[in-house]
Amino acid sequence: MKEPFMLGGGCLVSYLLGSLHGVQIVAKLLRLDLTTIGSKSWTGTNLLRAVGVRAFIMAVVVDVFKAFLPTYIAIVIWHEPWQVILVGTLSIIGHTNPIFFHFQGGKAVSATAGMFFALSIWYSVLWLAFPAALGVFLALIILTRIVSLGSMLGTLSGALVITLLSLDRSVPWEITVWVGGVVIYIWWCHRENIRRLLQGKENRFNAIRW
Template identity: 35%
Template sequence: MEVKLIIFLIIAYFMGSIPTGVVIGKKFKGIDIREHGSKNTGATNAYRVLGKQYGIIVLLADALKGYLPVFLAHLAGINGWQLILVGLVTIVGHTLSMFLKFKGGKGVATSLGVFLYLVPNIVLILVAVFILIAFSTKYVSLASVSAAGLFPILVLFMPVKPELGKWNMFGFALIIALFVIFKHRSNIQRLLHGNENKFGAKK
């Protein structure tokens, strides 16, 4: 493995690990969002606990920390499966943060940032699906799981940048989809039992 790739993998993990929800909650509200709501560090819980403004900021920050590592790595000449690996490590950093004793969020917003750079055409469809489901059902978790499940299917049937490789990208999409669904397993249980928190509800 070349030195340049190793450097960018370290950068990717570090950037992914930055717990934006925790930092913003403590800095601007004096609140540790890990102690409130669903206790998750992501944008949905930030919205619920900190309010709409800060929830949107956390969403954008988490997406940006997913976008930047792959953007910078690609700019430096990293491509193909190596660029995909940078994206994967970024998402792992978010879900297993070095700053949170290797705990973290569910990876949805950070994955959005990674894939917005890698496969923007597919992400636009997923965002539309997410918004449609989230606002029609008021369940963000259902929207997240649905978009995650659709992701590898779209990668399989839609154009992907040749330099990434169709099957490389499909494998990556499948891994992330399964991972996101796994991280939402408690939400899925609550959905099945009819007691999942709805979007906008304050708990």
């Protein structure tokens, strides 16, 4: 009987940690309303555009760590992939729908990275997806100066690598299914960016402040 309560408690704690939205915390410390700037969204990209690299790094560290921590703890406590994935995913849901910030959050990328870092400690073969994801992400930013495009196609590239790894059962099927689902969720969170991309109106980077 204790197991369901422990798992439920882990999910709740993970969601609450995920709701500590790093971008909004940093922005509010700087007395900055990102809904009036750039893409008008509470995202790391918009914070980077509005303030600069240092504020962006602080926010990303918070958003990555808050998903890494509950996922890693879940790995230590539970040994079934589906339990770990369930707990970790709640931190991503908290990131995109933070209860502490009126359910206005980010677009799942940094929190997904934090959860994936923890899963990669558990299954080290997952690290092979990072070069593909990071390479596509950086290449598209350099070529197009559009971060949303790099984020979406970068995560898709990483997911394709993991799918290939799962063919010889190096990766549990639960993680492969989760990766597919989280990519769809990231793209759904970027639906406004996709609309602007199709219209040729998506924001591009120019100069970046430190």
